[in-house]
Amino acid sequence: MPTPVKVTVIGAGSAVFSLGLVKDLCLTENLAGSHVAFMDTDEGRLDMIHALAERYVKELGVKLTFEKTTVRQDALRDSDFVINTAGREYLHGEERRALHKKHGYYSGPNFGVNYLMNLPLIIEVAEDIERICPKAWLIQSGNPVFEGCTLITRQTGVKAIGLCHGHYGYFSIAKALGLDAQKVQWTAPGLNHLIWLTEFRYEGRDAYPLLDEWIATKAEAYWREREEHPKKYGLEDHMSRAVVDQYRRFGLLPVGDTTRGGGWWYKTDMETRLFWYGPTGGFSSDLHYGPWQEQRYRPIEQIRAVASDPSRSVLKAFPPQKTREQQVPIIDALTNDVAGRFQVNVPNQGALPGVADDVVTEIPALIDKGGIHRIQVNPLPRKIMLEVIQPHILSMEWKLHAFQTGDREMLVEGLLMLNAYHQAGPTTSYEQAKAYVDDLLSQPYEQEWASRYTDRKPSWAKVIERQRRKRP
Amino acid sequence: MPTPVKVTVIGAGSAVFSLGLVKDLCLTENLAGSHVAFMDTDEGRLDMIHALAERYVKELGVKLTFEKTTVRQDALRDSDFVINTAGREYLHGEERRALHKKHGYYSGPNFGVNYLMNLPLIIEVAEDIERICPKAWLIQSGNPVFEGCTLITRQTGVKAIGLCHGHYGYFSIAKALGLDAQKVQWTAPGLNHLIWLTEFRYEGRDAYPLLDEWIATKAEAYWREREEHPKKYGLEDHMSRAVVDQYRRFGLLPVGDTTRGGGWWYKTDMETRLFWYGPTGGFSSDLHYGPWQEQRYRPIEQIRAVASDPSRSVLKAFPPQKTREQQVPIIDALTNDVAGRFQVNVPNQGALPGVADDVVTEIPALIDKGGIHRIQVNPLPRKIMLEVIQPHILSMEWKLHAFQTGDREMLVEGLLMLNAYHQAGPTTSYEQAKAYVDDLLSQPYEQEWASRYTDRKPSWAKVIERQRRKRP
Numbered sequence: 001m002p003t004p005v006k007v008t009v010i011g012a013g014s015a016v017f018s019l020g021l022v023k024d025l026c027l028t029e030n031l032a033g034s035h036v037a038f039m040d041t042d043e044g045r046l047d048m049i050h051a052l053a054e055r056y057v058k059e060l061g062v063k064l065t066f067e068k069t070t071v072r073q074d075a076l077r078d079s080d081f082v083i084n085t086a087g088r089e090y091l092h093g094e095e096r097r098a099l100h101k102k103h104g105y106y107s108g109p110n111f112g113v114n115y116l117m118n119l120p121l122i123i124e125v126a127e128d129i130e131r132i133c134p135k136a137w138l139i140q141s142g143n144p145v146f147e148g149c150t151l152i153t154r155q156t157g158v159k160a161i162g163l164c165h166g167h168y169g170y171f172s173i174a175k176a177l178g179l180d181a182q183k184v185q186w187t188a189p190g191l192n193h194l195i196w197l198t199e200f201r202y203e204g205r206d207a208y209p210l211l212d213e214w215i216a217t218k219a220e221a222y223w224r225e226r227e228e229h230p231k232k233y234g235l236e237d238h239m240s241r242a243v244v245d246q247y248r249r250f251g252l253l254p255v256g257d258t259t260r261g262g263g264w265w266y267k268t269d270m271e272t273r274l275f276w277y278g279p280t281g282g283f284s285s286d287l288h289y290g291p292w293q294e295q296r297y298r299p300i301e302q303i304r305a306v307a308s309d310p311s312r313s314v315l316k317a318f319p320p321q322k323t324r325e326q327q328v329p330i331i332d333a334l335t336n337d338v339a340g341r342f343q344v345n346v347p348n349q350g351a352l353p354g355v356a357d358d359v360v361t362e363i364p365a366l367i368d369k370g371g372i373h374r375i376q377v378n379p380l381p382r383k384i385m386l387e388v389i390q391p392h393i394l395s396m397e398w399k400l401h402a403f404q405t406g407d408r409e410m411l412v413e414g415l416l417m418l419n420a421y422h423q424a425g426p427t428t429s430y431e432q433a434k435a436y437v438d439d440l441l442s443q444p445y446e447q448e449w450a451s452r453y454t455d456r457k458p459s460w461a462k463v464i465e466r467q468r469r470k471r472p
Numbered sequence: 473m474p475t476p477v478k479v480t481v482i483g484a485g486s487a488v489f490s491l492g493l494v495k496d497l498c499l500t501e502n503l504a505g506s507h508v509a510f511m512d513t514d515e516g517r518l519d520m521i522h523a524l525a526e527r528y529v530k531e532l533g534v535k536l537t538f539e540k541t542t543v544r545q546d547a548l549r550d551s552d553f554v555i556n557t558a559g560r561e562y563l564h565g566e567e568r569r570a571l572h573k574k575h576g577y578y579s580g581p582n583f584g585v586n587y588l589m590n591l592p593l594i595i596e597v598a599e600d601i602e603r604i605c606p607k608a609w610l611i612q613s614g615n616p617v618f619e620g621c622t623l624i625t626r627q628t629g630v631k632a633i634g635l636c637h638g639h640y641g642y643f644s645i646a647k648a649l650g651l652d653a654q655k656v657q658w659t660a661p662g663l664n665h666l667i668w669l670t671e672f673r674y675e676g677r678d679a680y681p682l683l684d685e686w687i688a689t690k691a692e693a694y695w696r697e698r699e700e701h702p703k704k705y706g707l708e709d710h711m712s713r714a715v716v717d718q719y720r721r722f723g724l725l726p727v728g729d730t731t732r733g734g735g736w737w738y739k740t741d742m743e744t745r746l747f748w749y750g751p752t753g754g755f756s757s758d759l760h761y762g763p764w765q766e767q768r769y770r771p772i773e774q775i776r777a778v779a780s781d782p783s784r785s786v787l788k789a790f791p792p793q794k795t796r797e798q799q800v801p802i803i804d805a806l807t808n809d810v811a812g813r814f815q816v817n818v819p820n821q822g823a824l825p826g827v828a829d830d831v832v833t834e835i836p837a838l839i840d841k842g843g844i845h846r847i848q849v850n851p852l853p854r855k856i857m858l859e860v861i862q863p864h865i866l867s868m869e870w871k872l873h874a875f876q877t878g879d880r881e882m883l884v885e886g887l888l889m890l891n892a893y894h895q896a897g898p899t900t901s902y903e904q905a906k907a908y909v910d911d912l913l914s915q916p917y918e919q920e921w922a923s924r925y926t927d928r929k930p931s932w933a934k935v936i937e938r939q940r941r942k943r944p
Contacts, residue, residue: 249881265888265902383877386870387885394866398858405855409721413859416737426898430737 003335004033008079010072010125011086011142012038013045015052015303021083022053023320024328026062030336031328038068039075040086046070048307055314072125076132081331084125087142088117090296092445097289099443103436105424106267113411113440115144117449119403122148126156137334139163139327145192145345147396149360151403153347161372162345162360163326164192169256172238173197176222177214179207188255189352189363189377192345194388196252198378211253215244223278230279235292242266242276250384257283261388264425330367337369346372353379359393394418408453411437475807476505480551482544482597483558483614484510485517487524487775493555494525495792496800498534502808503800510540511547512558518542520779527786544597548604553803556597559614560589562768564917569761571915575908577896578739585883585912587616589921591875594620598628609806611635611799617664617817619868621832623875625819633844634817634832635798636664641728644710645669648694649686651679660727661824661835661849662856663864664817668724670850683725687716695750702751707764714738714748722856729755733860736897802839809841818844825851831865866890880925883909 007025012018018038025031036053040046050068057064069075076082100106122140129136138160140149145162152160167188174181179202187199200207214222223241226233236259237243243259245266254262260283266276273281280288306317332338341364348361351374355361364375380389395418402410415433427433441450479497484490490510497503508525512518522540529536541547548554572578594612601608610632612621617634624632639660646653651674659671672679686694695713698705708731709715715731717738726734732755738748745753752760778789804810813836820833823846827833838845852861867890874882887905899905913922 249885263885263888263902268901382873383879383882386866386873387882387889390866390869391889394858394862397862401854401858407855410855410859413721413735416735417859417863426900428898428900429740430735 002030002032004035005031005080005331005335006035006037006078007331008037008039008075008082008136010039010075010082010084012049012068013040013042014085015045015049016299017085017141017325018049019052019056019303019318020323020325021327022056022064023318024322024325025064026057026060027320027322028328028332030332030338033063033065035065035067037075037079038066039070039072041070043070048304052303052307052314055310056318059313059315060320073128073132076128076136079129079133079136080335081137081139082125082129082133083139083141083327084122085141086118086121086125087115088121088448089115089143092443093289093293095443095445096440097284099436099440100424103439104428104432105436106264113414113437115147116399116403116411117446118143119148119151119399120449120452123151123155126152126158126160129158130156134158137161137331139330140345141327145362146360146392147399149192149345150347150358150396151400153360154358159371160346161330162192162362163330163343164345164362166193166256166258167195167343167362168324169238169259170197172234172236173211173253173255176239177207177210179210186255187364187375187377188343189361190258190380190384191389191392192360192362193257194261194392195255195258195362196250196380196384197255198252198380200253211247215247219244226278235280235288235295236260236283237278237280240277240282242282245276250387251381252384260284268425333367334369334371339366339368341365341375342367344372346374349374351376354385355389355393359396391418402453406452406454408437408441408455411441411453474502474504476507477503477552477803477807478507478509478550479803480509480511480547480554480608482511482547482554482556484521484540485512485514486557487517487521488771489557489613489797490521491524491528491775491790492795492797493799494528494536495790496794496797497536498529498532499792499794500800500804502804502810505535505537507537507539509547509551510538511542511544513542515542520776524775524779524786527782528790531785531787532792545600545604548600548608551601551605551608552807553609553611554597554601554605555611555613555799556594557613558590558593558597559587560593560920561587561615564915565761565765567915567917568912569756571908571912572896575911576900576904577908578736585886585909587619588871588875588883589918590615591620591623591871592921592924595623595627598624598630598632601630602628606630609633609803611802612817613799617834618832618864619871621664621817622819622830622868623872625832626830631843632818633802634664634834635802635815636817636834638665638728638730639667639815639834640796641710641731642669644706644708645683645725645727648711649679649682651682658727659836659847659849660815661833662730662852663861664832664834665729666733666860666864667727667730667834668722668852668856669727670724670852672725683719687719691716698750707752707760707767708732708755709750709752712749712754714754717748722859723853724856732756740897805839806841806843811838811840813837813847814839816844818846821846823848826857827861827865831868863890874925878924878926880909880913880927883913883925 009018025034038046038050046068050066053066126138129138138158140160140162145164149160149162152158170184170186171181174184183203185201186197188195188197190196238259242262243254246262247253267273270281273285282288306312306314326342329340330342333340344365345360345362347357348355348359349357351363352361363377366373366375398414398418412433415427416430440446441453481490497506510518510522518540522538525538598610601610610630612632612634617636621632621634624630642656642658643653646656655675657673658669660667660669662668710731714734715726718734719725739745742753745757754760778784778786798814801812802814805812816837817832817834819829820827820831821829823835824833835849836847838847870886870890884905887899912918913925
């Protein structure tokens with residue numbers, strides 16, 4: 001017997017995601033009869049995805065119902081699952097990149113202030129859930145998953161799971177090594193965007209020796225091949241020289257978008273980038289950004305074309321195959337006790353050794369109707385903890401404190417002191433960091449979130465009063 | 473009834489310190505009849521301080537006996553207290569400064585590799601104590617107190633206390649504010665060299681309002697006066713603009729050599745330094761280093777002059793007054809139950825909230841024959857924890873890991889990623905950090921400690937074996 005649920009999608013205008021969700025729900029009989037509430041502030045996109053979803057279930061003959069609204073609180077009423085995909089990071093992406101460069105930072109996102117724009121919305125959605133549908137699960141599917149989920153789970157009582165795509169990087173690793181991904185067993189814990197392959201087996205045997213052999217005998221040819229025929233390959237290389245160098249340094253292979261990191265010194269200029277990351281120069285380089293945006297928007301254009309032509313078959317355009325997304329299988333597991341192993345972002349609670357309980361880690365978990373059962377993982381090598389995990393936890397705490405107190409100076413200090421962890425290169429003077437923050441926060445398109453950061457100059461007495469807390 | 477003890481001084485050639493110790497012992501009747509073993513590898517200095525000490529007790533007519541040796545193990549036999557003042561940081565100080573500058577770092581010590589040269593000796597002394605006189609207290613009085621004491625207390629069972637002078641900075645604060653230091657009650661916890669005035673009372677009343685008033689009405693005149701008459705004042709200003717700016721940022725006043733920090737951007741060039749730190753440009757600037765060295769060596773020359781002339785009265789040259797050092801009062805407290813409050817560096821064990829138990833913090837403690845009784849302190853403001861305490865703990869862990877594994881690449885990575893915490897300015901390229909580390913570690917005078925850091929390139933399999941630890 002199917003168990004219908006109400007699923008609310010915040011930021012439903014993310015058409016590719018929403019269409020995938022509809023497909024997955026259609027193909028999950030356990031959830032037949034479910035109701036999806038699409039919510040977005042962009043009415044045009046909202047109408048489009050709503051109409052498309054209606055056509056999809058009609059053509060496929062399954063029982064799913066839909067509503068649409070621009071009012072978040074309406075969408076949340078009686079919800080069992082809330083998927084928050086909303087984010088503002090792609091709006092004005094070009095302007096932000098230009099601003100980074102103008103102030104002497106590399107083209108990539110500057111982690112010191114990266115994704116700050118999404119924190120207000122993330123916490124507001126969670127607070128609404130706490131008030132309107134407190135029993136609902138929140139599946140946080142927009143960035144920043146790490147900071148956002150840590151904030152949510154500390155500040156509210158909402159049951160939250162963060163999801164991301166990074167761990168699918170193991171497909172690329174398997175492909176490069178010539179392995180059948182279905183026969184790979186893997187574990188890759190860490191923080192979101194920073195996960196490391198602690199277990200890697202192929203047909204039951206340790207596959208690290210296969211990797212070592214590949215590096216010794218085939219890696220050079222692989223890199224040459226990609227340089228010579230860049231168009232044959234995807235935009236991101238999960239087995240680039242930067243990846244292998246990180247493996248050499250740390251003793252474990254970084255997985256998925258972890259490979260984008262490793263140190264700002266891999267990215268000082270295009271020549272350096274081309275060497276370490278291959279012919280696109282790596283994620284968010286000047287050579288990568290355009291094609292990547294195009295790749296992102298191509299399916300959206302396709303969806304738009306089909307949506308605007310009611311005579312076309314939506315099933316033919318978007319065949320009913322399950323996506324690789326985890327949202328619907330997790331909903332099924334929590335609703336119908338269909339146990340599964342997932343890669344989730346939840347408060348650590350002892351799962352990854354050396355990380356505080358209330359910091360959100362990305363770990364494997366068994367999920368069933370009983371909830372989330374963390375699978376404890378082996379410790380990461382101490383060098384990874386010291387050079388990657390702990391610095392990023394510090395950076396997260398720093399960002400959340402600046403967010404919660406509105407301490408604008410702390411954004412500047414973050415650029416000055418945490419620049420090591422940024423993709424965007426080091427800050428070389430106070431004036432540089434200050435001018436960048438001032439310029440960024442004064443952009444008209446940043447006002448919605450930037451206004452919370454003020455350069456308060458409280459009287460000394462008030463500072464003392466506020467900051468000198470007593471031990472209880 | 474006095475209780476005689478055996479006190480061993482490692483690095484006894486530090487003549488100013490050793491002479492002070494002799495004076496303090498002479499003036500502590502509880503410890504009459506005690507025996508001091510002077511140990512140093514520099515025989516000339518050793519002979520000098522030994523002869524001087526003999527003359528001192530003879531002239532004063534007190535019962536203290538002395539021995540001297542260049543063999544550490546001999547000096548440790550039957551010791552009750554070991555004071556380790558040894559350190560190599562002042563040897564080749566000029567060469568190191570020149571090396572920093574050659575590679576584009578500012579003149580100050582570069583925290584990424586600073587004091588690494590002393591770690592081998594510090595741990596070797598502790599291991600000798602564990603073997604030869606396991607019941608002895610180790611009073612670690614040489615740098616790096618923070619890293620060294622954390623290493624000792626993690627790796628050995630030795631009872632260790634780290635001591636430093638930084639907290640005496642409250643005298644300078646009191647003086648600037650026109651207060652009688654005797655009537656000041658203060659608490660300043662943190663890490664060694666990074667302590668903050670959490671409690672500050674004058675004649676029983678909160679003295680922060682006096683500080684605020686001083687800043688509002690007198691600070692500018694104070695800074696101008698120092699600029700106009702630099703010779704009238706000491707080399708270090710504990711109420712400089714940098715100090716007041718840190719107070720503004722953090723809400724608490726930094727104490728003692730904490731004031732040297734605050735951010736590398738206070739030190740980018742001499743003009744900037746002069747503004748923030750006054751007419752010497754602050755600790756270890758080009759204007760400060762020479763006079764500071766001179767100030768250090770002047771009393772040593774005086775000691776040498778008196779030592780070389782047996783006809784002179786040592787009592788007249790060095791009148792019998794107690795120093796402000798804590799070593800002898802602590803020995804008295806532990807031996808004769810003369811309870812006192814001290815500023816010590818010991819494993820945190822819950823004293824300062826938010827720091828792990830096995831990290832050495834600088835905190836107040838009551839010491840008596842029962843041992844060290846930590847005085848729990850109020851939490852530091854979260855901004856201080858995030859911007860000062862936690863980054864420095866990370867940096868310490870990083871250094872200890874590199875030290876324990878001999879991972880040379882980690883020194884380079886430290887300069888690249890931890891540069892924010894350095895006094896020496898940011899690293900702007902991989903090549904810069906690599907060349908600096910290579911150059912530093914190849915200096916003949918660094919070989920004793922540098923040889924432990926190797927650029928091992930183990931086979932992949934060995935890396936994996938070593939680094940992929942299993943969860944127990």
